[in-house]
């Protein structure tokens with residue numbers, strides 16, 4: 001799929017909610033986070049929401065960068081490695097206490113959770129997404 | 145003129161002139177002259193009539209993917225007829241790829257998710273190949289493409305066997321009627337008549353009519369394109385030494401193995417790259433001394449384009465691009481932009497992103513470097529002014545550049561400048577322009593709407609759709625590719641579903657049908 005700006009944003013929000021949501025539901029209980037299951041879910045879903053909210057801004061940046069590419073494409077690899085700057089930003093914000101509602105972060109839990117969500121979302125966007133949404137790839141990733 | 149009508153399949157017909165072939169018998173004069181036909185007129189002309197809601201004319205890959213979509217949307221095979229002179233939808237494609245130097249084991253040009261046998265494009269060719277060969281290499285290539293590796297492209301053989309499997313699954317053969325389509329006319333009361341000339345063994349062809357609500361046209365290219373001086377040489381001298389890369393020219397490679405020679409290649413597209421690859425590989429494999437002179441009409445020196453955010457890579461004469469258009473034409477922002485554009489604005493987009501180009505492949509780059517260093521590959525900028533036979537029997541090409549005229553001696557000329565896009569040279573399309581109120585788009589080809597409906601040609605509740613090369617210049621530029629044909633098929637299928645023909649493919653149907661596809665369950 002070669003994205004348009006609107007398509008990027010819609011795809012990100014949808015996949016984070018659905019795929020990211022499922023991965024978080026499954027993974028959260030086993031992550032090394034202090035407190036009970038409720039705390040696990042609260043912390044991880046806050047991280048997920050942060051990735052989604054910041055993601056809208058990130059997508060605008062990616063869209064801008066893409067303008068320098070003749071083909072106006074966004075290679076698979078870029079979609080994967082953007083995990084690094086995005087993860088780093090979320091982590092820094094968590095550590096600085098700038099994420100509303102989040103407690104003090106645990107690095108190992110964050111790394112496991114963030115990476116698992118990212119890779120799952122990335123994998124689904126590489127192909128399986130086309131199965132239920134047959135128009136998606138021809139519409140720049142738009143779902144609506 | 146080389147071709148007047150559809151097929152490039154039969155090699156003798158490509159060599160000769162399709163227009164000179166004994167054509168199907170002509171229509172009765174009053175049918176020929178009328179823009180609208182009534183049921184009585186057809187009956188009186190003695191044409192047997194078959195009723196079927198949907199007819200696809202062409203029967204190449206464009207018809208195949210459209211019918212595939214319709215079948216997946218729940219249209220039964222009885223409601224579809226494919227009218228074609230081909231017994232297999234990939235015949236023309238296979239012929240053109242073979243002569244232009246892509247044997248079955250070679251890789252084609254389109255990407256991993258351009259699967260004419262799978263409307264979802266998942267699993268992609270790379271994933272399928274990885275599973276079949278138990279190797280992660282295809283996936284590793286997709287991960288690094290296009291910046292750190294060449295684009296992954298599937299092997300021709302894999303593409304063809306996939307289509308064969310899908311054809312059987314959707315009962316394509318039950319829907320196919322072979323013959324030459326003569327015309328499509330609007331019917332009084334709505335819908336269309338499509339006339340097919342069916343060859344009778346040993347006798348003259350017999351004409352039959354199909355009465356349908358919907359007609360889809362996917363007739364591919366009109367024929368081969370020869371530049372005037374080459375055509376003139378072929379007409380007056382021989383077409384043995386001056387060949388088009390899209391006709392069988394194996395004899396050139398065979399002759400070069402026996403006698404050293406110099407080949408003049410014209411053109412800067414992917415076929416020119418393939419032809420030079422073949423010549424260079426032959427040179428290496430058989431220890432030949434073949435010399436190559438490559439003539440570029442527009443010599444591209446490097447990256448080019450109007451702004452820093454719109455520059456295409458290039459060098460050594462070639463413009464480089466993964467596919468025939470920038471990738472976002474098939475789904476990203478260029479697709480969205482072209483879809484919104486009209487008239488001159490659209491023609492400008494085409495001019496901006498168009499132009500002959502080839503893929504940057506590391507293997508080809510190495511070959512050309514070797515050739516240049518060895519002094520046996522030379523590139524030249526200019527146009528061929530004249531082509532003659534010299535006193536020694538060799539060819540003399542006169543090349544005009546900005547300031548001078550150069551005389552070049554060669555043994556063969558391989559013209560890689562392309563296929564004929566002039567839609568009026570196709571009889572059925574020309575007929576639509578003259579009799580069905582069809583029009584032309586900003587670049588002169590068949591004008592279609594965003595849903596690929598031929599504008600102006602509606603007949604009551606009936607519609608004509610078109611896809612493929614004839615519709616280049618429309619709201620969607622990438623028409624003449626597998627993915628482009630599938631995009632058109634999707635738009636057409638949706639439009640038909642809105643009119644009650646077939647179902648809309650929502651997530652549930654899509655999932656269910658994909659699951660069937662995966663298990664190769666017939667539908």
Ligand SMILES: Cc1cc2nc3c(=O)[nH]c(=O)nc-3n(C[C@H](O)[C@H](O)[C@H](O)COP(=O)(O)OP(=O)(O)OC[C@H]3O[C@@H](n4cnc5c(N)ncnc54)[C@H](O)[C@@H]3O)c2cc1C
Nearest residue numbers: 150202204205206229236252253254325363364612625626
């Ligand atoms: C050398 C080459 C390589 C290509 N490689 C790729 C690639 O790698 N990837 C990609 O995506 N695209 C590729 N393409 C582009 C495109 O996908 C193919 O050309 C494809 O075959 C086009 O499908 P089509 O249905 O439009 O035309 P065709 O497949 O040519 O089918 C049209 C058929 O209609 C028939 N026909 C025409 N008129 C009549 C009539 N009056 N009556 C009955 N039958 C008629 C003709 O016999 C013809 O076979 C390539 C094209 C060429 C030439």
